[in-house]
Amino acid sequence: MSLLEILDHTGVFVFAITGALVAVRKEMDIFGFVVLALMPAVGGGTLRDIMLDVPVFWIVDNTYLFVTLAAAIVTFFAHRLIQRLSELLTWLDALGLSVFCAIGCAKALELGYGPVVAVVMGVITAVAGGIVRDVIANESPLVLHKEVYATAAFAGSVVFVVSPMPDQVSLLAAIITAFVVRGLGITFGLSLPTVKHS
């Protein structure tokens, strides 16, 4: 297993926990936990693969499903403990975000798509599943309101696309960029300006 694969599965695990934590708040049963865990964990990549018309990644490699299932079950039984780790989770989530955008971007480029589509796919891989999670939970998606979150995925994706370095180095550069941007957002509580509706 390469470092990238380890990071990828860690990202899936942490994203799945963010979904399961919403299920805690909504007082769902174990099936609700699994569904809400699946959305952020594999939802964005699923949408990406369907749009790029390639086999859906978790259908090819079922490990992603088992990782998600594990996260849902762990959260179901240990949600009080997990909620106390919220700061750690925020940073692991930032890591997942960074890895996901780089992977989505790389996949699109490898398939021969142009830089614009690659950046869009990077952002979709990283944030679309979280939006679906919030929509299913009947909440207005947080990422659309005010946080440096999608911006981080966008920055990472752009770095990957414009990077003239070999793929492995570009991937690392993209992950670090996204992580730093997101990390600055977390540390300083930065947020994008919103409109005031009057």
Place this chain on the structure above:
Amino acid sequence: MSLLEILDHTGVFVFAITGALVAVRKEMDIFGFVVLALMPAVGGGTLRDIMLDVPVFWIVDNTYLFVTLAAAIVTFFAHRLIQRLSELLTWLDALGLSVFCAIGCAKALELGYGPVVAVVMGVITAVAGGIVRDVIANESPLVLHKEVYATAAFAGSVVFVVSPMPDQVSLLAAIITAFVVRGLGITFGLSLPTVKHS
């Protein structure tokens, strides 16, 4: 028309009515009825076919659309009558659920996918459309809260996958299993445990 096809179309008709009944509650117009009827009736199977990258079933066979349309129109004009049949509907819905999970599972296996993907597709075929119905109607999906519903689809799908019997027999065994599990849930008001958020 085989028995399976009759059960399949009955399932589509009943699932469509469950969608249209949400449209009654939301005081929608006839178009709203059709859209909300389509979600549970063909939504899960559509998602399954898109993920498995095969032609969408109702594009191949338009009958499913007409059955759904009929259910929407009948419910629009006779919703008071239909609402009085709620117990019958619950049991027909259980039948639809059972048939859908078996069909979804069988389709995935026939296409050469493994048992894990087949079970996932069985559950998606049976419950995904109902989730989308509730999300569009701006309600938190009932199936994620507490009911032995997805569990029944899961049980039926597992039985189909592990069954060593010929396909027709496995299909029947899966349908009966799902129906019995769901039926026990209905009869005894069983529900999965949920977390208590504190």
Place this chain on the structure above:
Amino acid sequence: MSLLEILDHTGVFVFAITGALVAVRKEMDIFGFVVLALMPAVGGGTLRDIMLDVPVFWIVDNTYLFVTLAAAIVTFFAHRLIQRLSELLTWLDALGLSVFCAIGCAKALELGYGPVVAVVMGVITAVAGGIVRDVIANESPLVLHKEVYATAAFAGSVVFVVSPMPDQVSLLAAIITAFVVRGLGITFGLSLPTVKHS
């Protein structure tokens, strides 16, 4: 650039503005504007292309993304001005609706699908994205309640499908039909009957 392409891009721009205006009401950040603008602008066509299993139109031609992005940015900075143009927007939206249903319908027929699928795709192209926009914004989709909106897309699609005239003429007839139906709805405040839930 043909007249149809100009109308198509105008439709995308106006539909994107309707999405961005929901983002104004929800006090979202610029990313929220872009996401909500994308839904009505390219969402319906994306769903259509995925269901018909052809390359997604905006992946083939990125112009649609830039038009949407422009609409989102313009609305972010000039939403007060745009909101004062609401009547103009309503009519441009009617034009977009008319063009989208004709294009969706034409695409399905060209690919060899039958009239029923073509009409469904015409309606999906025109209205599905708007439904997703409302769902993401956590609102019950307006189009499902009471307005002559989907009906206009339906009427335009049916005219296209039954028209015995050459494609260009049929396209024009479909656009005009949808626009007139929608226009009558706007002018006279027509709406489809809804059920009364009691």
